[in-house]
Amino acid sequence: MSEKAEATGPALVTIEVDGVEMQAPKGSMIIEATDRHGIDVPRFCYHRKLSIAANCRMCLVDVEKAPKPLPACSTPVTDGMKVSTRSERALKAQKGVMEFLLINHPLDCPICDQGGECELQDLALGYGRGVSRFSERKRVVKDENLGPLIASEMTRCIHCTRCVRFLEEVAGTRELGGMYRGEHLEISTYVGHGVHSEMSGNIIDLCPVGALTSRPYRFTARAWEMLSHPSVSPHDSVGSNLEIHHVRGSIKRVVPGENDSVNECWLADRDRFGYQGVYSDDRLARPMIRGESGWEETDWELALEEVVRQLRGVVDGHGADALGALVAGNATLEEQYLLGRLARGLGTANIDSRLRQADFSDQDRRPPFPWLGLALEDLERQKAVLFVGGNPRADQPIINHRLRKAVKAGARVSYINPQRHEFNYRTDQHVVVPSAMVRELALIAAALLDLTGGEAPGGLDTLRDGAKPGETHKALAKELRDAGRGAVLLGSLAECHPQASALRALAALIGKHADVAHGVIPEAANLAGAWLAGAVPHRQAGGIPEKIPGLDARDMLEQPRKGYLLLGLEPELDCADGAAAMAALRQAETVICMTPFVTGSMLDYATVLLPVAAFGETSGTFVSAEGRWQAFPGVAQPVGEARPGWRLLRVLGNLLELDGFDYNACDEIGAEVERLCESVQPAAVSEWRVPPVVRPEKGMQRIGAVPMYAVDSVVRRAAALQQTPQATDISVGLHPSDAAALNLADAEWVEVRLRGNSVRLPLRIDDSVAKGAVSVPSGLRETAALGPMFGALSLKRA
Amino acid sequence: MSIEEHADTPLKPGLRAEIDAWVAKFPPEGKRSAVIPALHVVQNANGGYLTEELMRAVADYLELPHTAVYEVATFYTMFDTAPVGRHKVNICTNISCMLMGSDAIVEHCEKRLGIRLGETTPDRRITLKVEEECLAACVGGPMMVVDGHYYTQLTPEKVDEILDNLE
Ligand code: SF4
Ligand code: FES
Ligand code: FES
Numbered sequence: 001m002s003e004k005a006e007a008t009g010p011a012l013v014t015i016e017v018d019g020v021e022m023q024a025p026k027g028s029m030i031i032e033a034t035d036r037h038g039i040d041v042p043r044f045c046y047h048r049k050l051s052i053a054a055n056c057r058m059c060l061v062d063v064e065k066a067p068k069p070l071p072a073c074s075t076p077v078t079d080g081m082k083v084s085t086r087s088e089r090a091l092k093a094q095k096g097v098m099e100f101l102l103i104n105h106p107l108d109c110p111i112c113d114q115g116g117e118c119e120l121q122d123l124a125l126g127y128g129r130g131v132s133r134f135s136e137r138k139r140v141v142k143d144e145n146l147g148p149l150i151a152s153e154m155t156r157c158i159h160c161t162r163c164v165r166f167l168e169e170v171a172g173t174r175e176l177g178g179m180y181r182g183e184h185l186e187i188s189t190y191v192g193h194g195v196h197s198e199m200s201g202n203i204i205d206l207c208p209v210g211a212l213t214s215r216p217y218r219f220t221a222r223a224w225e226m227l228s229h230p231s232v233s234p235h236d237s238v239g240s241n242l243e244i245h246h247v248r249g250s251i252k253r254v255v256p257g258e259n260d261s262v263n264e265c266w267l268a269d270r271d272r273f274g275y276q277g278v279y280s281d282d283r284l285a286r287p288m289i290r291g292e293s294g295w296e297e298t299d300w301e302l303a304l305e306e307v308v309r310q311l312r313g314v315v316d317g318h319g320a321d322a323l324g325a326l327v328a329g330n331a332t333l334e335e336q337y338l339l340g341r342l343a344r345g346l347g348t349a350n351i352d353s354r355l356r357q358a359d360f361s362d363q364d365r366r367p368p369f370p371w372l373g374l375a376l377e378d379l380e381r382q383k384a385v386l387f388v389g390g391n392p393r394a395d396q397p398i399i400n401h402r403l404r405k406a407v408k409a410g411a412r413v414s415y416i417n418p419q420r421h422e423f424n425y426r427t428d429q430h431v432v433v434p435s436a437m438v439r440e441l442a443l444i445a446a447a448l449l450d451l452t453g454g455e456a457p458g459g460l461d462t463l464r465d466g467a468k469p470g471e472t473h474k475a476l477a478k479e480l481r482d483a484g485r486g487a488v489l490l491g492s493l494a495e496c497h498p499q500a501s502a503l504r505a506l507a508a509l510i511g512k513h514a515d516v517a518h519g520v521i522p523e524a525a526n527l528a529g530a531w532l533a534g535a536v537p538h539r540q541a542g543g544i545p546e547k548i549p550g551l552d553a554r555d556m557l558e559q560p561r562k563g564y565l566l567l568g569l570e571p572e573l574d575c576a577d578g579a580a581a582m583a584a585l586r587q588a589e590t591v592i593c594m595t596p597f598v599t600g601s602m603l604d605y606a607t608v609l610l611p612v613a614a615f616g617e618t619s620g621t622f623v624s625a626e627g628r629w630q631a632f633p634g635v636a637q638p639v640g641e642a643r644p645g646w647r648l649l650r651v652l653g654n655l656l657e658l659d660g661f662d663y664n665a666c667d668e669i670g671a672e673v674e675r676l677c678e679s680v681q682p683a684a685v686s687e688w689r690v691p692p693v694v695r696p697e698k699g700m701q702r703i704g705a706v707p708m709y710a711v712d713s714v715v716r717r718a719a720a721l722q723q724t725p726q727a728t729d730i731s732v733g734l735h736p737s738d739a740a741a742l743n744l745a746d747a748e749w750v751e752v753r754l755r756g757n758s759v760r761l762p763l764r765i766d767d768s769v770a771k772g773a774v775s776v777p778s779g780l781r782e783t784a785a786l787g788p789m790f791g792a793l794s795l796k797r798a
Numbered sequence: 799m800s801i802e803e804h805a806d807t808p809l810k811p812g813l814r815a816e817i818d819a820w821v822a823k824f825p826p827e828g829k830r831s832a833v834i835p836a837l838h839v840v841q842n843a844n845g846g847y848l849t850e851e852l853m854r855a856v857a858d859y860l861e862l863p864h865t866a867v868y869e870v871a872t873f874y875t876m877f878d879t880a881p882v883g884r885h886k887v888n889i890c891t892n893i894s895c896m897l898m899g900s901d902a903i904v905e906h907c908e909k910r911l912g913i914r915l916g917e918t919t920p921d922r923r924i925t926l927k928v929e930e931e932c933l934a935a936c937v938g939g940p941m942m943v944v945d946g947h948y949y950t951q952l953t954p955e956k957v958d959e960i961l962d963n964l965e
Contacts, residue, residue: 782908
């Protein structure tokens, strides 16, 4: 119970525990009070974020006047209650329960991964008997395969049902259950279905014994050899807090860092298992230069000299504008800031982090950084949410989790998407082709203005394409207006939409007239930071407008430059149009790649490769969707000779003789940006400007959403995540009626053509895809050659 | 907006009508209470046992998670999740019956039928159910239930007669 709830919550009663007097909200459980006062009550099944099961009985305490010991986790406090957690009766009860729990437990601690951090082991030490009195046969439970992330050893299970309750109550997927009964009780899926929730890894933390452990981490370290340091997730703009566990600088695993305003005590699987990608085989270990006779490894000094020479060559030969800098949206604020200063120092503002975006027409009017429009924590208090373009369950699982909580508390969450997604809560989903998303939103705006009697701003009629609001639009408009607390949110897909500016303008219009919050969810971990750090072409750090804006990410590739500086990205996978990116890079005379990984295509287009530190290896700062600045230390030892990006850029700045690159530490850079951003307030778009009208090309429209385990270069290399069904199912999704019309109903493979490029992929007939649209995921090697995430394509049997 | 469709459910209309009759006995928010009768309906129509497909169909029909129905179906011994014989013989082995000699009854049945508890005769005539709990007829122990009929104060002779009469 938070402090706040305590202040406004129900009346307090006074109880006494072990002679200590304390206050507790009426109706709360004894264990909540003892936990708050640091009094240790042993437990297995109780967890503050889960419902009370009271099935392990480990928490028995002695309550005055009660005829027998009572479970602290499910006994409400009453005024004047006297509790003893250590009386003889309490201890006897606790020891008795422990003896029963151990009867069927294999006691295989030496070969158990949980050893050293096991709640059962710890409590057995305190409450167990030295010698077992049980000489009968123990039961054995067959394991089932729960998938690539979670290893199970169900003989160790003590049936606390935390895993079952988590999956049902928090993840919203009741994948595990208690099968059979009595001595035969087994926690299982029964049908070998596996656990597929995008938050499944949390059951590893919750399991108090070694029944559920992390498959990738298993047997690689012992709890007591590891050090733990805080960090922040680089995979989405939630900013989930992490703890990195490492042995002498080598990351062994990642567990949640508790932060009730961000990720509570949960982690999405992507944040938990993504670290595996850091140690992928294709890490770049040493700097490399492309010479006369091909690629050669070299040392840092020579490599940096070569970079300076090549950059000077481009600037001197073709002018600074011939240079373009692209930096990943999950690079640190410090890296983005320094690269921005470096580019500007060389005389160009051609720098961008908005790699997957396509519509920049409203960038001058956008607020200082793309903002969620409300606090993350407040999402769960909304009464109505209209979510446009995106699948938060895949894109930002923790945001989805908050929305799910809102729905459980009675909210309505509606989606406008080109594809129906499977959510773990009740939703209304409106599915239209990508280009029609603008019209749908315009119709909701129109319906809202009809309701409020507001005047339609110029251009709205064009956007709604002459259509009239239907019942659904009216209902949605009314829902938002009556919500009291509501929000219009633009997801990752909306931000990358070819008409993103129209969607943003309409969301703002609806937000204003329905009197609800509106905002966007940046599609990368530190895209908000990129805006603040000046890694955008139209604004310098602190949001100061650039007098002459540079080229945006799209223009830099569509109007090929002579030289490119790339930091932390694989352009063919991380840019809106991978094919255009490759073409632009191939024709450039200089391409400097600052990258943790080296790929075949980099060897093809780059001229110098500089190894930079990956996730966990560098200190830095991320700014999340809600505008939360979170700094983190460099924890792991960079692989090979890789260096943190900020260090490398600092040296480069000095070698290029640019001013003000004399930093001693990363936090000096962060502090500098923070000072520049002192007066920056989070804001959402306010005034209306007629967005440009883009007529869609004729033909089937591509939905190029990025699958959840393809969002960045680290995740794409995380071996275990890549084995999950979410990653392995790569196919083209087509609505059955379109499949029939195109005579593809029985086709197994199709050839997809888009602007002269083509790829061959398995076909999936899927009625969740909008009629007239085709789902062809991007961010994948299999589809990189195809080009833009959106656009008209054709299909042919292959 | 998804409308629950039951087009390819193995629950044929007759079965659905029977389940509906049970659903109607509970308040709308208590639809899940119909899960046990629904499983009985489906099991009876399927030669005495449930398949995964049928359990899922019941779950979908009652809007329950699949796992919840598996839990119920595996919890109660009155449901079978593997093919069974034409007759189910449940010998109570709980405490009262045990004190009255249920062990001997079990042993006798096993010998007579040539199968162990939990097995089915090769001619698929009889299944001896495993570990049946107190069937609430302690006063007449040892006892057993055959296809829903209670037989009390069993003796080996009595058991033979009952078993022999099962076709
Ligand atoms: S697997 Fe672990 S969390 Fe799940 S019931 Fe067993 S002991 Fe509890
Ligand atoms: S913690 Fe109270 S019964 Fe398990
Ligand atoms: S113990 Fe056999 S019926 Fe009760």
